[in-house]
Amino acid sequence: MQTKFSEAQLADPATKRSNEILRSCVHCGFCTATCPTYKVLGDELDSPRGRIYLIKDMLENNRKPDEKTVMHIDRCLSCLSCMTTCPSGVHYMHLVDHARAYIERNYKRRWDERALRWLLSKILPYPDRFRFALLGAKLVRSFRKFVPDARLRAMLEMVPDRIPPASRNDRPQWFLAEGQRIKRVALLTGCAQRALNTDINDATIRLLRRHGCEVVIPEGIGCCGALTHHMGKTDDSHAMAAANIRAIVAELDGKGLDAVVINTSGCGTTVKDYAHMFRNDPLAANAGRVAALAKDISEMIADIGLRDASHAEPLRVAYHAACSLQHGQQIRSAPKDLLKAAGFQVVEPRDSHICCGSAGTYNLLQPAVSAELKTRKVATLEATQPQVISAGNIGCMMQIGSATGIPVVHTVELLDWATGGPMPQPLAEKPELSV
Amino acid sequence: MPTIAMPEPDLGILARASQIIERLTAVVSAEAVISDPQETRAYECDALAAYRCPPLAVVLPRNTEEVSAAMKVCHEMGVPVIPRGAGTSLAGGALPTADSVVIGIMRLRDILEIDTANRFVRVQTGVTNLSVSAELEASGFFYAPDPSSQLACTIAGNIAMNSGGAHCLKYGVTTNNLMGLRMVMASGEVVDLGGPLLGSGGLDILGVLCGSEGQLGIVTEATLRILPKPEGARPILIGFDSAETAGECVARIIRSGLLPVAIEYMDDVCLRAVDAFANAGYPKCAAVLIVEVEGSEDEVLYQIERIRQVAEELKPVEFRTSRNADESLAIWKGRKSAFGAMGRLGDYLCLDGTVPVSKLPSTLKRIGELSKDYGLEVANVFHAGDGNMHPLILFNANAPGELERAEAFGADILRLCVDVGGCLTGEHGVGIEKRDLMTKQYSADDLAIQMEIKSVFDPDWLLNSTKVFPLEASKPYRDKAVRG
Numbered sequence: 080m081q082t083k084f085s086e087a088q089l090a091d092p093a094t095k096r097s098n099e100i101l102r103s104c105v106h107c108g109f110c111t112a113t114c115p116t117y118k119v120l121g122d123e124l125d126s127p128r129g130r131i132y133l134i135k136d137m138l139e140n141n142r143k144p145d146e147k148t149v150m151h152i153d154r155c156l157s158c159l160s161c162m163t164t165c166p167s168g169v170h171y172m173h174l175v176d177h178a179r180a181y182i183e184r185n186y187k188r189r190w191d192e193r194a195l196r197w198l199l200s201k202i203l204p205y206p207d208r209f210r211f212a213l214l215g216a217k218l219v220r221s222f223r224k225f226v227p228d229a230r231l232r233a234m235l236e237m238v239p240d241r242i243p244p245a246s247r248n249d250r251p252q253w254f255l256a257e258g259q260r261i262k263r264v265a266l267l268t269g270c271a272q273r274a275l276n277t278d279i280n281d282a283t284i285r286l287l288r289r290h291g292c293e294v295v296i297p298e299g300i301g302c303c304g305a306l307t308h309h310m311g312k313t314d315d316s317h318a319m320a321a322a323n324i325r326a327i328v329a330e331l332d333g334k335g336l337d338a339v340v341i342n343t344s345g346c347g348t349t350v351k352d353y354a355h356m357f358r359n360d361p362l363a364a365n366a367g368r369v370a371a372l373a374k375d376i377s378e379m380i381a382d383i384g385l386r387d388a389s390h391a392e393p394l395r396v397a398y399h400a401a402c403s404l405q406h407g408q409q410i411r412s413a414p415k416d417l418l419k420a421a422g423f424q425v426v427e428p429r430d431s432h433i434c435c436g437s438a439g440t441y442n443l444l445q446p447a448v449s450a451e452l453k454t455r456k457v458a459t460l461e462a463t464q465p466q467v468i469s470a471g472n473i474g475c476m477m478q479i480g481s482a483t484g485i486p487v488v489h490t491v492e493l494l495d496w497a498t499g500g501p502m503p504q505p506l507a508e509k510p511e512l513s514v
Numbered sequence: 515m516p517t518i519a520m521p522e523p524d525l526g527i528l529a530r531a532s533q534i535i536e537r538l539t540a541v542v543s544a545e546a547v548i549s550d551p552q553e554t555r556a557y558e559c560d561a562l563a564a565y566r567c568p569p570l571a572v573v574l575p576r577n578t579e580e581v582s583a584a585m586k587v588c589h590e591m592g593v594p595v596i597p598r599g600a601g602t603s604l605a606g607g608a609l610p611t612a613d614s615v616v617i618g619i620m621r622l623r624d625i626l627e628i629d630t631a632n633r634f635v636r637v638q639t640g641v642t643n644l645s646v647s648a649e650l651e652a653s654g655f656f657y658a659p660d661p662s663s664q665l666a667c668t669i670a671g672n673i674a675m676n677s678g679g680a681h682c683l684k685y686g687v688t689t690n691n692l693m694g695l696r697m698v699m700a701s702g703e704v705v706d707l708g709g710p711l712l713g714s715g716g717l718d719i720l721g722v723l724c725g726s727e728g729q730l731g732i733v734t735e736a737t738l739r740i741l742p743k744p745e746g747a748r749p750i751l752i753g754f755d756s757a758e759t760a761g762e763c764v765a766r767i768i769r770s771g772l773l774p775v776a777i778e779y780m781d782d783v784c785l786r787a788v789d790a791f792a793n794a795g796y797p798k799c800a801a802v803l804i805v806e807v808e809g810s811e812d813e814v815l816y817q818i819e820r821i822r823q824v825a826e827e828l829k830p831v832e833f834r835t836s837r838n839a840d841e842s843l844a845i846w847k848g849r850k851s852a853f854g855a856m857g858r859l860g861d862y863l864c865l866d867g868t869v870p871v872s873k874l875p876s877t878l879k880r881i882g883e884l885s886k887d888y889g890l891e892v893a894n895v896f897h898a899g900d901g902n903m904h905p906l907i908l909f910n911a912n913a914p915g916e917l918e919r920a921e922a923f924g925a926d927i928l929r930l931c932v933d934v935g936g937c938l939t940g941e942h943g944v945g946i947e948k949r950d951l952m953t954k955q956y957s958a959d960d961l962a963i964q965m966e967i968k969s970v971f972d973p974d975w976l977l978n979s980t981k982v983f984p985l986e987a988s989k990p991y992r993d994k995a996v997r998g
Contacts, residue, residue, distance in 0.1 A: 080563045080861070081911035102912070105857035106563040108602040112642055112666040121621035121640075122574055123601065124548070129556040136555060147552050164665070166791050167857025 080104050083139050092359050093177050094138060100174045101135050103167050104128075110161035110171075115434045116154050119451050124151045127161035127171055134178040144186040152178055154448060156441050157309055158402035158434035159348075163409070172348075172407070173355060176308065183311030195230060199440050200312055204302035204319060206245070206273040213242045213274060233446035237477060239275060246277035251298040254288055261291035262337040264379070265330055267323070267350065269343045270302035272473040278504055279473065282495035283342045283376055289498055290383045295336070299326035303341075304356075305349035309439050320353055321362055328365045331372075339369060342376040342491055344472040345439060348407030375404060376491050377413040377471060388421040391497035394506075396423040397465035398490075399456070399479060401472035402434045414471055414490045421497035428459035437478035449478075457482045467506060469493055517921050518565060518946050521980055521992075523612035527593055528570070534591055535571050538615070541583035546621075548572040557598070557616050561663075562606040562947060564863075564917055569596060569610035573617050577638075578696060578704060578734040581617060585732065586702030588615050592995075594976050595700075597728035599671030600642065602663040604853070604864045605945025607675060607727055611980060619670050622734055625649050634693055634710040636737045639670035643677075646738065655740040658685035661941065662850045673733050676725030678941035680776040680849065681806075683899035685741070687941065689724040694737035697723065700730075700972040710737050722967065727943050728978040730971040747775065747808035749845045750818060752825050753797030753832035757781060757882065757894065760801035761874035764898040766824050767805065768871050772817060777899030778804040778849055784893040784906070787855045792848030794841070797832040803898065804849055852895045853906070861911040862893075863920045864904055866942035867931030871901045880930055881905055888923040890916075902940030903931070929954055944982045952984055961987050 082101050089095050110127035111117050117126035124133070124147075133148045152175065161171050188196070202208045216238045223235040249268045256262075264287060268280055287294050300323055304316035330336055341347040349356075350373040357366035374382075396418055404410045418425050436442055436452030457479060460468055468487045470476050480487040486505035496502050527534070535549045548554055549571040558568040570593070573584045588595045594614040601608050610616050622640035629635070630653050637646060643664035646657040660679035661667055667677070673695065678687040685691070694708030708720045723730055754760040764777055780788065781801045789796055796802050807817035818835055825833055836842040848855075856862050869877050878894065885892040896904040905927055909920040928938050928948060932955050938948045952961060965983055968975070968991070975995040979988065 103857055105561070105854060105862070106559065107561050107663065107854040107857070108600055108666045109663065109851070109854055110666075111600060112644075121623070122548070123618075123620070124553055124556050128601075132556045133552070136552070145552055147550050151553075166788075166851035166854025168791065169857075 080106050082135065088141070093180070097134070097138055097174055097177050100170050101131065104131055104169045105167055107166070109164050109166060113160045113164045113432055115156060115158060115160065115436070115452055116448055118433065119448055120154075125154050130155055131169070131171070131174065134174060137178065138181065144182045149182055149186055149188075152182065154445060156402070156434050156436070156438040158438060159406035160402060160432055160434065163406045163432065172352070179309065179311035180313045181311075183313070191228070195444070196310055199443065200307045200310060200315055203306050203440065204270045206249075206270055209271055209274040210242065210245065213238055217242065229446045230443055233449070234443050237442065237481060239477070242274070243277045246273070246281060248281055248284055249273050249277070249296065251296050251300070253296070254284055254294040256291050256293045257288045259291055260293050261383070263293045263295065263335060264338045264340045265295045265297050265300070265327055265336050267300060267303060267339060267341045267343075267346060268296055269346060269473070270306070272343050275473060275477065278492060279342055279489045282489065282492045282500060282503075283340070285500045286376070286380065286491055286495045286498065287340065290380060290386060292383075295330055297326040297330045299329075303346040303349045305345055306439055308349060317356065320349070320356060320366075323350070324353060324357070324362055324365050324369050327369050327372075331368065336372060338374045338379060339372045340374055340376055340379050342471070342489065344375055344401045344404035344408060345474055347373060347375045348403040351408060375408060375410055375413075375471065377404075377417060378410060380417055380494065381413040385417055385420045385494070386498060388494070388497040390499050391422060391493065391502075393422045393424060394466040395426060395464070396493065397426050397428060397460050397463045397468045399428070399435065399460060399468055399470040399475055400431050401470055401475045402438070404471050405432065414469075417494055418469065418490065421494055423493060423497070426463040426465060428456070428463055430455075430459055435475050435478050437472075437474035439474060442478055453478055453482050461485065467493070517918055518606075518950065519985065520567065520611060520946070521985060527613040530591065531570050534587070534593055534615070537587045537591065538571060538573055538584055541587055542573060542575050542580045546574045546576070546580070548574070557601070557618075558610065560598075560601040560603040560606060560608040562604055562609070562945070564911065565606050565609050565946060567610050567612055569614045569616045570612065571615050573615060574621050575617065575619070576621050578622070578698065581619065581698045581732055581734050582702045582704050584615070584617055585698050585700065588976060589701050589974070592974065592976070594979060596978055597670070597674065597732045599640070599668035599674070600666045602667045602671065603675070603943065603945055604866065605939070605942045605947040607671075607943050607945040607978070607981060609946055617732060619732065619734060620668065626735065628653065629710065630655055630740070632710055633740050634737050635740050636710075636735065637669060639673065639733050639736050640668050643667050643669060643672055650740060654743050656743050657738055657740055658682070658691055659688045662853060664850070669736050669738070670733050673724055673736060674726065674728045675941065675943035678897065678900075678902060680778050680897055683777060683897065684773055684775040689721060691739045692720060692724050692736060693739055695720065695723065695733045696735035697731040697733045700974065700976050708737065725943070727945065727982050729968050729982060730977065744808035745810045746814055747806055747842070748814050748818070748836050749804050749806045749842055750821060750835045751797055751832065751845065752803045752805065752830045753799040754801045754803075754828065755799055755831050757801045757878040758875040759828050760803055761878050761898070763803060763825055763828050763830070764874055765872050766828070767821060768899065770820065770824050772820055774805045774817065774821070774899065775808050776804065776806040776897070779894060779896050779898035780804070780849065780852065781894045783859070783891060783908075784852055784856065784895040787858045787893075788848040788852050790858055791851055791855045792844050794844040794848040796845075796848065799831045804845060849895070853904075856893060856906050856908075859893075860908050862906045862908050863924050864906050865924050865927055866939050867903050867928045867936060868940040869901045869903060869931050869934050869936035871899070873934040873936070874898060874901060877903070877930060877934055881927055884923060884926055888919060890920055890923055892923075897940070900940070901936065925951060946981055949982060950984050952982070953987075958987070965991050
């Protein structure tokens with residue numbers, strides 16, 4: 080569509096990129112059909128097409144963001160379902176990221192909102208702080224009904240019953256491949272995931288080693304930057320991403336790496352976008368190298384080929400497609416194919432393209448829309464009558480797990496089990512499912 | 515400046531904006547009324563984005579009663595109303611005026627009744643076209659009209675524009691599949707027309723309403739005919755090295771007495787954009803036909819063979835059938851996304867003229883000549899089986915003067931359609947896009963009769979009144995209507 084940016088505005092690389100994106104949109108409206116927030120709220124302002132319009136107007140006029148514009152952009156999950164749907168290839172992710180950074184710079188949120196966002200950005204990306212916060216929250220959780228703020232209540236409700244101790248496996252080190260080494264890979268151990276669930280990295284390491292991979296946890300690796308990036312806090316997110324790039328490149332230039340494996344698909348989407356994030360930065364070349372090596376664990380195992388997967392029970396697995404996997408990284412069939420190859424009976428819920436409402440910090444910042452999406456997702460998952468639900472992203476696992484009695488595990492836990500690892504803990508706790 | 519004029523807003527209405535908003539807010543919930551200028555902007559256009567005007571307010575009711583209440587307020591206060599579905603119109607059917615209230619029905623999304631024994635479904639009209647068939651999936655039925663925007667467009671919009679689609683060659687367009695409706699009249703009164711039974715006495719008022727472009731009322735519920743899904747279906751891809759030969763092949767298939775469920779045409783410009791999105795592996799040549807046949811396996815094979823015989827006389831560069839369900843899906847995904855995918859090549863104007871099938875070859879040739887005259891590239895993608903053409907004129911919206919040139923080119927193509935015995939629109943409706951060309955197709959008397967009919971339903975000319983009829987022709991009607 081037509082845009083009205085001046086030459087001076089286009090000199091700014093971020094604006095130049097947004098102009099390219101806006102120019103490729105033909106306003107056809109297809110994106111509205113698969114947008115979760117439009118489905119829930121039924122207002123075009125809460126759809127990609129409406130948000131694109133708000134962003135266009137804000138950027139073209141160098142306008143100070145107003146409360147309404149901010150509200151509608153805040154309500155975007157960044158699930159990127161619209162990018163899968165868009166026939167003309169509008170890169171909505173880069174556009175909304177630009178808008179979020181613009182809002183962060185030019186809009187003053189109310190004090191409580193600012194405090195909350197500051198708190199989240201200073202806790203979630205740091206596993207030790209987050210674990211400490213979780214333990215504290217667990218203590219006060221029983222008083223949550225007296226908490227007046229819906230967002231704080233949502234946070235307390237998300238606190239899991241069991242908070243695992245820090246895993247030794249997540250410290251910088253390397254693990255030898257079992258049998259002949261065919262690849263040497265780095266594992267991004269994540270941030271929030273390390274505090275919430277240590278089984279996922281443990282299972283990933285076992286699975287990779289069993290498939291001939293030497294696994295490195297590089298010194299200095301941490302949060303990928305996604306959590307703060309989606310809050311528009313680009314200084315924080317770039318600093319975190321830069322630290323990761325340096326850590327991985329040190330390993331790459333040392334003993335070499337065949338891949339950077341990621342088992343939290345939300346992080347995978349961001350790491351794969353590092354080249355864009357640093358396109359105008361001295362780190363550009365190295366960011367590009369890291370992004371090119373990034374692989375979701377399901378891609379990695381599919382590349383190698385699943386080995387001797389005959390050890391698990393042939394359970395009925397409902398596969399929940401994380402948005403960051405199916406839309407952000409366009410990985411749809413690999414996890415399902417692997418589960419099938421491992422002997423599981425795979426079923427999929429209706430509307431599998433729609434987000435569960437977790438979306439990073441979204442469930443904490445937008446509890447109402449998130450809760451509605453959670454209810455819908457859990458209903459469609461339960462309708463498939465599964466024995467277990469599997470997903471490739473910790474956020475989705477927490478979100479869905481908080482509303483169903485059916486065990487929720489990471490896809491790698493099932494693959495690890497099928498290839499000789501232990502039965503996933505949530506399944507072992509259900510005696511009716513064990514052998 | 516774009517060439518299609520819109521009337522000046524009524525200053526009297528603008529002066530009463532706050533009272534209008536206040537009264538609307540009193541009859542629907544506050545969050546259902548949008549009047550902040552930052553927010554109404556998102557409703558300033560539909561998919562004909564070259565024409566834009568934010569409305570005075572937008573109302574998003576939750577049910578028929580709220581639509582009626584909002585309509586009553588607008589009627590009493592003499593405020594023009596722009597009905598809106600999903601806003602996917604390519605003809606500007608949902609373009610607001612500054613003095614209008616947009617009433618959007620996208621929150622009316624319930625499936626009310628599914629009756630497979632009597633072959634009908636009753637829905638609220640804010641449901642999308644595709645979701646009707648999705649709801650029927652398990653029962654083995656489907657809803658036939660399938661406009662390419664079916665993923666997003668609403669049943670209300672389909673009824674307003676009498677939408678067609680690829681598969682309408684065999685099953686007919688919306689009007690052939692619409693059995694009944696509930697409609698909010700311009701006065702706010704709610705009426706029911708037709709129903710699940712075939713045929714009724716008296717005038718076919720349903721036939722008048724279907725395709726009336728939101729000028730006679732706002733349809734909030736619809737009873738639709740549903741059909742059992744065929745046992746099987748398979749698309750065939752036939753490639754030709756010239757547009758005219760492909761056009762000739764369409765005419766010959768139809769003449770042979772075969773009735774494929776769809777015959778679609780895409781040229782090389784379009785294929786380039788579409789394959790980048792759908793990866794359907796279309797043949798690389800000047801023009802490709804997608805011909806879909808359906809029925810039992812024997813029927814499918816028989817029809818494919820007959821079509822092969824017809825096509826081979828014209829020496830196609832490629833003739834192949836889809837090998838599996840995934841390939842068929844990709845072939846259709848590409849075709850259905852063609853308009854959107856063309857955005858990869860630049861801005862475009864999408865036209866919607868219809869010609870007799872036998873005139874397809876000569877019309878395609880003439881469009882090619884006009885393209886050279888105007889110096890603008892044109893892509894052709896359309897429902898060839900019923901002669902419903904969609905030339906897409908490529909231009910650069912940021913280059914001064916190009917939109918005007920593209921519009922002049924488009925008008926020439928539409929005149930050409932009428933000249934060869936066709937008409938201005940196949941399925942997108944007149945909207946504002948073809949409004950000023952209506953005199954090419956209709957005499958002053960023809961237009962007067964149509965406007966008299968509108969006056970019966972909407973005496974005050976409040977509903978979408980700046981569309982369909984040339985402004986000069988409708989002026990006396992619009993002026994006569996007393997504004998609050």
